[in-house]
Amino acid sequence: MATVADPWPAAAEKLLKLLGLAAALWLCVDAGLGVPEPGLSTFGRPPDLFMLYWIGAFGAALLISRAQQRLQLARRLTLILLVATLLDGRMLPAAPGITAVLLGVTLVVAGPYLRVGPAARCTILALLLALPALFGGLHPHGGWIWMRDALPPLSMALLLPSLFQREETQSIVLLLLVVTAMAVVASGLDYFVLATRLDLPLTSLANTRLHILGLHPNLAVPHLVVATVLGASLTWCGRDRFVRTLGLLCTLTVLGGLFAVGSRTGHLGAALAIGLFIAARRGRQTAAEGAPSVVTRLARWVHPLAALAIVALLIVPAAGLNRQPADVHSSMATKAVSFRAAMWEVGQDTLAAAPWTGFGPNTFYVQGRFARSHQYDGLNKDDHPHNVVLAVGQSLGWGGLAALAWLVFSAIRRPRHDDPVTLAVAAGLLTVLAANAIDLGGATQSLYPALVFLLLGLRDIGEKETRPAPTGFELLTVVIGVAALCLGLAFYFGERDRQAVDDWVQQRLASPLDRPPAGTSREEAILGPPTVEELERVHSRLDWARTLLPYDPRVAAVQARLAQLTDDRDGALAATERAARLMQDFSELEYRRGRALLDAGSDLDEAAQALHRAMQLDPHGKYAWRVHLTLSALQARSGDRDAARDSLVEALILHPGAAAEVPRRDGVSGPLQLTPDAPGISVESLLDALQARREAVAKSDPAMGLRLALRPVEVAMALSEFELATERAHAALSDRPVYLASRLALIARAEGRWDDSVALLDSTYEGFHYQVLVDEMESRARATHFDAEAFEAVYARVLQSLPDITWEAASLARMLEARQRAAERQGEAHKASRLHDALTYAQR
Numbered sequence: 001m002a003t004v005a006d007p008w009p010a011a012a013e014k015l016l017k018l019l020g021l022a023a024a025l026w027l028c029v030d031a032g033l034g035v036p037e038p039g040l041s042t043f044g045r046p047p048d049l050f051m052l053y054w055i056g057a058f059g060a061a062l063l064i065s066r067a068q069q070r071l072q073l074a075r076r077l078t079l080i081l082l083v084a085t086l087l088d089g090r091m092l093p094a095a096p097g098i099t100a101v102l103l104g105v106t107l108v109v110a111g112p113y114l115r116v117g118p119a120a121r122c123t124i125l126a127l128l129l130a131l132p133a134l135f136g137g138l139h140p141h142g143g144w145i146w147m148r149d150a151l152p153p154l155s156m157a158l159l160l161p162s163l164f165q166r167e168e169t170q171s172i173v174l175l176l177l178v179v180t181a182m183a184v185v186a187s188g189l190d191y192f193v194l195a196t197r198l199d200l201p202l203t204s205l206a207n208t209r210l211h212i213l214g215l216h217p218n219l220a221v222p223h224l225v226v227a228t229v230l231g232a233s234l235t236w237c238g239r240d241r242f243v244r245t246l247g248l249l250c251t252l253t254v255l256g257g258l259f260a261v262g263s264r265t266g267h268l269g270a271a272l273a274i275g276l277f278i279a280a281r282r283g284r285q286t287a288a289e290g291a292p293s294v295v296t297r298l299a300r301w302v303h304p305l306a307a308l309a310i311v312a313l314l315i316v317p318a319a320g321l322n323r324q325p326a327d328v329h330s331s332m333a334t335k336a337v338s339f340r341a342a343m344w345e346v347g348q349d350t351l352a353a354a355p356w357t358g359f360g361p362n363t364f365y366v367q368g369r370f371a372r373s374h375q376y377d378g379l380n381k382d383d384h385p386h387n388v389v390l391a392v393g394q395s396l397g398w399g400g401l402a403a404l405a406w407l408v409f410s411a412i413r414r415p416r417h418d419d420p421v422t423l424a425v426a427a428g429l430l431t432v433l434a435a436n437a438i439d440l441g442g443a444t445q446s447l448y449p450a451l452v453f454l455l456l457g458l459r460d461i462g463e464k465e466t467r468p469a470p471t472g473f474e475l476l477t478v479v480i481g482v483a484a485l486c487l488g489l490a491f492y493f494g495e496r497d498r499q500a501v502d503d504w505v506q507q508r509l510a511s512p513l514d515r516p517p518a519g520t521s522r523e524e525a526i527l528g529p530p531t532v533e534e535l536e537r538v539h540s541r542l543d544w545a546r547t548l549l550p551y552d553p554r555v556a557a558v559q560a561r562l563a564q565l566t567d568d569r570d571g572a573l574a575a576t577e578r579a580a581r582l583m584q585d586f587s588e589l590e591y592r593r594g595r596a597l598l599d600a601g602s603d604l605d606e607a608a609q610a611l612h613r614a615m616q617l618d619p620h621g622k623y624a625w626r627v628h629l630t631l632s633a634l635q636a637r638s639g640d641r642d643a644a645r646d647s648l649v650e651a652l653i654l655h656p657g658a659a660a661e662v663p664r665r666d667g668v669s670g671p672l673q674l675t676p677d678a679p680g681i682s683v684e685s686l687l688d689a690l691q692a693r694r695e696a697v698a699k700s701d702p703a704m705g706l707r708l709a710l711r712p713v714e715v716a717m718a719l720s721e722f723e724l725a726t727e728r729a730h731a732a733l734s735d736r737p738v739y740l741a742s743r744l745a746l747i748a749r750a751e752g753r754w755d756d757s758v759a760l761l762d763s764t765y766e767g768f769h770y771q772v773l774v775d776e777m778e779s780r781a782r783a784t785h786f787d788a789e790a791f792e793a794v795y796a797r798v799l800q801s802l803p804d805i806t807w808e809a810a811s812l813a814r815m816l817e818a819r820q821r822a823a824e825r826q827g828e829a830h831k832a833s834r835l836h837d838a839l840t841y842a843q844r
Contacts, residue, residue: 028057074110097492104485119456126403137360146361160457184257210260226428233424276427347385358397368618494548587618625655656714
């Protein structure tokens with residue numbers, strides 16, 4: 001391989017090498033230092049993987065320090081950057097901004113060798129098509145955040161063709177495969193440590209889903225599918241025995257991780273991707289050997305034909321062909337499939353509302369304002385439409401959709417070279433698109449942003465020698481690199497200070513989201529009142545974050561919560577209004593603005609307007625019940641008790657926990673109280689109104705009526721009205737003995753009647769859910785007469801039904817507490833001490 005001579009001054013060589021070493025080490029070391037304390041973390045960084053990050057730091061340092069030429073240094077920085085984008089950026093999950101810093105350094109080092117090829121031109125055109133959404137969305141700062149996250153993987157379309165040769169593509173793919181296999185192994189070891197610390201048998205992990213690097217399975221599966229087909233290409237077509245052997249080992253490891261994730265879509269996707277690759281590869285091999293047959297010709301067109309089928313699959317939900325009358329969804333009482341079709345309808349309406357600019361990238365939950373009652377019914381729904389076309393259109397508008405179509409078309413068109421690597425990546429991309437049409441969530445994230453740009457870059461790698469770029473382009477590259485470097489530094493330090501202050505405030509507030517309206521009870525800070533020195537330090541960090549991130553509404557939101565902590569109501573109102581100005585038409589901020597107006601004693605009409613505006617923007621979303629609850633307090637303050645009760649009923653329809661935030665009986669006085677008699681709202685009248693509302697809903701939507709059947713029972717329990725809860729449970733579940741027994745047992749547990757709870761749960765075992773079995777464990781551990789054999793039998797059934805070790809943290813803690821109590825009752829002090837340590841670990 002011939003390359004241009006690379007004579008560069010010794011001082012410049014040392015400076016650039018130190019710069020690259022600093023960026024690579026910072027990326028890895030910050031990831032290692034940023035790992036939280038060991039404990040259970042849902043969709044967060046697994047706590048026991050710090051060694052993986054430190055190994056990455058050592059490897060990065062070794063690669064950079066041994067670089068002999070500027071071109072070699074640029075290549076190695078590019079490979080580190082590519083690894084940093086793996087698995088949605090979780091392979092090296094450094095703080096925001098550091099990946100952009102590494103990109104800036106890489107562009108500066110690689111400036112003389114970069115050239116704009118077909119892949120780079122295609123990417124630049126796609127960015128230009130997405131520009132309207134960056135400046136015309138609801139969240140102006142979100143465009144910059146999106147660019148910060150998108151530029152590193154996007155740069156692969158420029159860096160790979162400029163710095164590497166065709167014969168090096170298998171080495172690049174082998175690196176990706178090895179790193180992915182390391183992530184799978186590290187995550188498996190993390191689960192091993194987790195099971196050990198939680199005193200669970202390792203066999204119980206077979207019933208749970210592995211979260212690769214803490215990612216939701218929907219986000220990890222696309223990358224695992226692509227890694228599997230890449231491994232198949234290396235195993236079949238590797239240039240030597242070492243590559244084929246290592247590729248096979250890594251592929252088997254990745255397949256094991258894919259099966260451990262437990263995604264049926266992932267299993268089907270891997271089979272489809274490998275099938276597409278084999279068909280395309282065999283077709284090209286047969287054509288090269290002699291006269292092509294009809295089958296061979298079809299095999300050569302397998303990717304375009306698959307693309308046409310996937311386009312049809314994508315268009316069905318995007319074009320509204322799935323729309324059916326509301327009663328079709330209403331007849332489905334389960335959450336499994338019915339809500340996906342409903343989310344497609346919401347996505348269609350959202351796209352139609354802002355077709356040209358979209359609502360902007362990183363603007364979440366905007367589709368809630370277009371939902372109807374049969375689509376959002378109080379259940380937790382995903383805040384995306386479960387279709388990549390609808391998701392991209394919702395965020396980036398028609399321009400973004402055109403950019404996506406152009407990128408995919410450019411990536412999967414027939415390769416110029418019959419290269420197995422590009423065939424494999426194309427097959428993986430088609431599979432991921434198919435999965436994103438109907439199942440995998442996260443859409444733009446689970447598409448694995450580096451995938452399409454990786455394919456573009458690998459396809460564009462040619463046989464020509466690497467040569468310097470024109471001087472003017474080199475200068476432009478350096479300017480862009482320095483800009484990315486500065487942008488990354490600003491994001492890193494600004495986001496670090498904002499997050500640190502946010503964590504500090506949330507630890508001290510009784511509620512991390514908000515506090516009750518003025519006039520109601522308010523718990524004081526959990527950690528005690530902050531000192532003057534602490535407040536000065538916190539305010540200083542927050543001011544610095546505002547300087548670095550002047551248009552980030554999250555900084556203003558943290559300022560508002562900090563003002564709440566210090567009872568600075570005027571300051572909280574000013575900060576909330578500033579956040580609302582920075583991100584307009586956002587339900588959560590309008591709700592917080594209405595709450596701040598109410599707390600500050602401002603014009604109640606203005607507060608009511610803000611709350612009504614919040615309901616219009618998202619009438620059924622995750623903050624809707626809080627809006628109704630706050631509006632109920634406002635109406636009660638103005639003396640309209642009936643309207644206050646109606647708003648409270650709406651809050652309870654959406655979330656039964658709303659009742660727990662309402663003062664009642666002899667509690668702290670406030671404008672809204674639940675009392676046996678007037679002038680407050682009686683619990684009986686509240687439950688009657690709730691029942692009437694449920695029956696009215698059931699007439700138009702039987703599925704929602706069924707889901708809300710137990711809402712009066714849940715509300716009565718939240719209010720500790722156990723007699724009423726029992727009465728309502730019998731009325732709602734008289735024809736469902738299993739559900740009635742479990743609900744009555746839950747009421748008995750809440751009242752401390754453990755023997756009654758055991759008797760109820762022991763009466764039938766049909767259809768009991770995992771959490772109900774944990775209830776039985778807790779009841780048996782506290783019953784008057786402890787039956788060790790029955791307790792262990794229930795524990796064995798719990799282990800068999802353990803659904804997901806990271807999603808059931810609260811139930812796991814209850815299970816450990818029950819086992820600890822059982823060990824104490826049996827006089828097993830050592831076992832009880834061990835379980836106490838496991839419980840402490842789980843509660844962290």
